[in-house]
Amino acid sequence: MSDAHAARRERLLEHCSASGADAVLVTSPANVRYLTGCTPCGASLLLTRERALLVLPGELPPDDTGEHPYPVDLPTRSAGPEQDTAEPAGRAAVEFGATDLAVEEHDLTVSRYRAVGVQAAGVRLHDLGRTVERLRVVKDEQEVADLRIAAEIGDQALGELLESILVGRTERHLAMELERRMIDHGADGAAFPVSVGTGPHSGRTAHRPTDRRVEEGDFLTVSLGARYRGYTIRCTRTFVIGAAPAGWQVELHRLVFEAQRAAREALVPGTECAAPDRAARELLYAAGYREEPPRPFGHGIGLETREAPQLGPGETGKLDNRVPVTVGPGVHLPGRGGVRIEDTLVVRPSAEGGPELLTITTKELLAL
Amino acid sequence: MSDAHAARRERLLEHCSASGADAVLVTSPANVRYLTGCTPCGASLLLTRERALLVLPGELPPDDTGEHPYPVDLPTRSAGPEQDTAEPAGRAAVEFGATDLAVEEHDLTVSRYRAVGVQAAGVRLHDLGRTVERLRVVKDEQEVADLRIAAEIGDQALGELLESILVGRTERHLAMELERRMIDHGADGAAFPVSVGTGPHSGRTAHRPTDRRVEEGDFLTVSLGARYRGYTIRCTRTFVIGAAPAGWQVELHRLVFEAQRAAREALVPGTECAAPDRAARELLYAAGYREEPPRPFGHGIGLETREAPQLGPGETGKLDNRVPVTVGPGVHLPGRGGVRIEDTLVVRPSAEGGPELLTITTKELLAL
Numbered sequence: 001m002s003d004a005h006a007a008r009r010e011r012l013l014e015h016c017s018a019s020g021a022d023a024v025l026v027t028s029p030a031n032v033r034y035l036t037g038c039t040p041c042g043a044s045l046l047l048t049r050e051r052a053l054l055v056l057p058g059e060l061p062p063d064d065t066g067e068h069p070y071p072v073d074l075p076t077r078s079a080g081p082e083q084d085t086a087e088p089a090g091r092a093a094v095e096f097g098a099t100d101l102a103v104e105e106h107d108l109t110v111s112r113y114r115a116v117g118v119q120a121a122g123v124r125l126h127d128l129g130r131t132v133e134r135l136r137v138v139k140d141e142q143e144v145a146d147l148r149i150a151a152e153i154g155d156q157a158l159g160e161l162l163e164s165i166l167v168g169r170t171e172r173h174l175a176m177e178l179e180r181r182m183i184d185h186g187a188d189g190a191a192f193p194v195s196v197g198t199g200p201h202s203g204r205t206a207h208r209p210t211d212r213r214v215e216e217g218d219f220l221t222v223s224l225g226a227r228y229r230g231y232t233i234r235c236t237r238t239f240v241i242g243a244a245p246a247g248w249q250v251e252l253h254r255l256v257f258e259a260q261r262a263a264r265e266a267l268v269p270g271t272e273c274a275a276p277d278r279a280a281r282e283l284l285y286a287a288g289y290r291e292e293p294p295r296p297f298g299h300g301i302g303l304e305t306r307e308a309p310q311l312g313p314g315e316t317g318k319l320d321n322r323v324p325v326t327v328g329p330g331v332h333l334p335g336r337g338g339v340r341i342e343d344t345l346v347v348r349p350s351a352e353g354g355p356e357l358l359t360i361t362t363k364e365l366l367a368l
Numbered sequence: 369m370s371d372a373h374a375a376r377r378e379r380l381l382e383h384c385s386a387s388g389a390d391a392v393l394v395t396s397p398a399n400v401r402y403l404t405g406c407t408p409c410g411a412s413l414l415l416t417r418e419r420a421l422l423v424l425p426g427e428l429p430p431d432d433t434g435e436h437p438y439p440v441d442l443p444t445r446s447a448g449p450e451q452d453t454a455e456p457a458g459r460a461a462v463e464f465g466a467t468d469l470a471v472e473e474h475d476l477t478v479s480r481y482r483a484v485g486v487q488a489a490g491v492r493l494h495d496l497g498r499t500v501e502r503l504r505v506v507k508d509e510q511e512v513a514d515l516r517i518a519a520e521i522g523d524q525a526l527g528e529l530l531e532s533i534l535v536g537r538t539e540r541h542l543a544m545e546l547e548r549r550m551i552d553h554g555a556d557g558a559a560f561p562v563s564v565g566t567g568p569h570s571g572r573t574a575h576r577p578t579d580r581r582v583e584e585g586d587f588l589t590v591s592l593g594a595r596y597r598g599y600t601i602r603c604t605r606t607f608v609i610g611a612a613p614a615g616w617q618v619e620l621h622r623l624v625f626e627a628q629r630a631a632r633e634a635l636v637p638g639t640e641c642a643a644p645d646r647a648a649r650e651l652l653y654a655a656g657y658r659e660e661p662p663r664p665f666g667h668g669i670g671l672e673t674r675e676a677p678q679l680g681p682g683e684t685g686k687l688d689n690r691v692p693v694t695v696g697p698g699v700h701l702p703g704r705g706g707v708r709i710e711d712t713l714v715v716r717p718s719a720e721g722g723p724e725l726l727t728i729t730t731k732e733l734l735a736l
Contacts, residue, residue, distance in 0.1 A: 105478035110471075110495075113478045127478075172551060180544045193557075 004142065005037050009052055011135060016102050021126050023048045023098030025089050025116065028107040030303040031132040033230055044089050048096045055089040087112060090119025102128035137300060137308050138322050143231060144346055147302070147324055150187070150228035151344060151358035154235050157181035158222060158361050166368055167216060167241060171196040171209035182226040191225035191232030191305050202238060203330050203338020205295065216242040219249060219337040220368070225305065232305050234326045235359035236342035239366045253365040256331055256339040259283040260363070263297060263327040267347050267355040273315035280329040281313065289331045297329040301344055323347045324358070372510060373405050377420055379503055384470050389494050391416045391466030393457050393484065396475040398671040399500040401598055412457050416464045423457040455480060458487025470496035505668060505676050506690050511599060512714055515670070515692055518555070518596035519712060519726035522603050525549035526590060526729050534736055535584060535609060539564040539577035550594040559593035559600030559673050570606060571698050571706020573663065584610040587617060587705045588736070593673065600673050602694045603727035604710030607734045621733040624699055624707040627651040628731070631665060631695045635715050635723040641683035648697040649681070657699045665697040669712055691715045
């Protein structure tokens with residue numbers, strides 16, 4: 001636990017004192033990592049003015065929970081029928097002399113909450129809410145540096161894939177190869193399952209790779225993100241297979257490219273969170289591509305692949321400086337395919353050159 | 369949703385009526401899958417005598433949650449700051465005329481619980497506890513058939529790896545290759561990150577593959593499991609690299625092999641759940657290999673990689689017929705390495721030939 005982590009815990013305690021809590025129990029794995037730099041399996045962080053304690057679960061961790069490449073259900077939630085009765089964090093809170101304990105009600109299960117209440121008899125429980133998530137929104141330069149490396153890893157993996165022969169290979173193989181290449185380039189792992197969609201599957205969000213093989217004339221959409229020191233990015237690109245893209249492919253790609261650029265250019269500190277999505281959506285709607293209900297084109301990213309702020313229609317907050325976000329509009333035409341283009345950028349003021357693009361792989365319509 | 373799933377929901381409702389609930393909200397993803405055969409992202413199952421309804425979360429699912437190869441935190445838990453306020457399941461319960469709603473307190477977060485309470489004003493909330501988990505313990509023959517295929521996939525992947533050159537390759541590469549091979553053979557994905565431990569890393573539980581390369585004279589421990597139609601198995605084997613294993617390696621492997629056999633032979637319907645672990649542990653302790661605190665050598669397996677029953681020391685239940693379990697004792701000598709051997713078997717009465725071994729890869733000390 002470094003000075004940076006200690007400073008974060010200090011800030012959290014200040015927030016809590018204001019609401020009357022003299023101790024905090026942090027259980028969300030991403031929040032524990034943010035405040036300590038480490039994530040032993042199932043550990044919670046108990047924090048008072050005097051002490052910071054990582055509390056391990058009441059049982060030995062199961063045998064298959066090294067650090068997972070994707071965020072996982074921790075064993076304290078799903079392990080066995082017995083573990084809910086032991087809640088060492090509650091006991092520790094009493095030993096620390098806590099009288100008002102703030103807990104993360106959006107993360108803690110009802111069973112664990114009750115167990116903490118039993119073990120910490122006499123201690124009042126408060127809801128911490130998403131206080132730590134809010135502290136996490138604006139990143140420091142070390143966090144941005146880690147995100148930059150995560151993005152570089154994704155770009156390298158994608159760049160290598162584009163140099164290889166694609167026709168005839170299945171979506172599943174291409175996705176596996178991208179995961180392997182990201183690990184080869186130093187990623188902790190893939191931040192989420194790599195999505196590869198060809199032909200009619202292209203342009204879909206969250207397409208799960210199938211055994212469909214790449215064919216001449218296909219659109220190919222790849223969506224990937226590496227995890228580096230816990231920090232993740234997202235990058236989506238759409239290419240075309242073969243030397244001569246069809247007219248509708250060129251046109252659709254140009255439209256999505258313009259929409260994505262409009263969204264990127266709206267990433268200015270102080271702007272409404274809904275602005276980038278609106279900028280992209282106006283162009284797509286004007287061209288006749290409506291989406292009902294609208295799925296947000298972007299969101300914050302960091303220790304989680306999707307975190308605050310949300311950038312969808314109707315979001316009312318303002319964008320802050322040094323907030324990494326994704327911007328990824330797309331169009332999918334059922335049965336034909338489509339285009340999606342997504343970057344991860346850090347919001348920066350125009351005096352510093354405007355939004356910092358992390359995912360630098362070309363967004364042109366490469367013919368592969 | 370097939371007849372088998374309908375019959376499972378019927379059984380669950382019978383359990384619930386007995387405790388006075390006229391509706392059930394199932395939120396644990398594995399439980400939703402068990403009762404419906406499907407797992408749309410973040411969906412909950414609301415069940416009454418008259419109806420079964422899959423309730424999708426109050427927001428659109430995020431863009432990176434196709435079906436994950438590993439169990440993941442669903443978006444209703446970690447997505448954004450807003451989604452806790454919408455809890456459509458609560459409203460639906462009211463529309464269904466429920467008066468007593470059983471919920472899974474070990475899975476539901478405090479925030480969602482409160483939201484259900486608000487939306488379902490006037491409806492009493494009960495704790496369903498681990499009722500569905502208990503229904504899941506004894507498998508039907510269709511479930512066993514899926515487990516058998518999952519085991520075959522793991523055996524094929526492992527068999528192919530053993531035929532290739534291993535010296536000089538890193539743990540990470542071997543692990544990635546095994547994951548790819550399992551997918552090639554039809555797995556939904558790896559049930560958990562494949563663990564490959566060489567030399568001093570061999571014999572460890574949950575070893576996270578490193579860049580260490582396989583060397584002559586190493587022990588090599590591989591732990592893997594495929595997921596097939598949601599069902600998972602575990603298989604662990606330890607081999608030696610090079611033609612001439614050292615004396616201590618032969619001896620340690622023989623000991624763990626004998627301990628694992630003793631545990632397997634204790635898998636008889638009606639036996640205490642602690643018996644297989646005890647049988648293995650006695651042999652290891654007699655040879656001077658104590659473990660403090662003892663980590664259980666086995667547990668139930670199925671839709672989750674670790675589920676009821678637990679087979680550790682001190683477990684008091686009895687083993688039932690048609691319960692798939694893992695049996696995986698091992699010894700790890702810090703700095704030197706070790707041996708772990710683990711199978712997945714289905715408990716069967718001796719009249720039917722005794723425990724059914726699913727993971728049939730040889731357990732001999734192969735010199736590769």
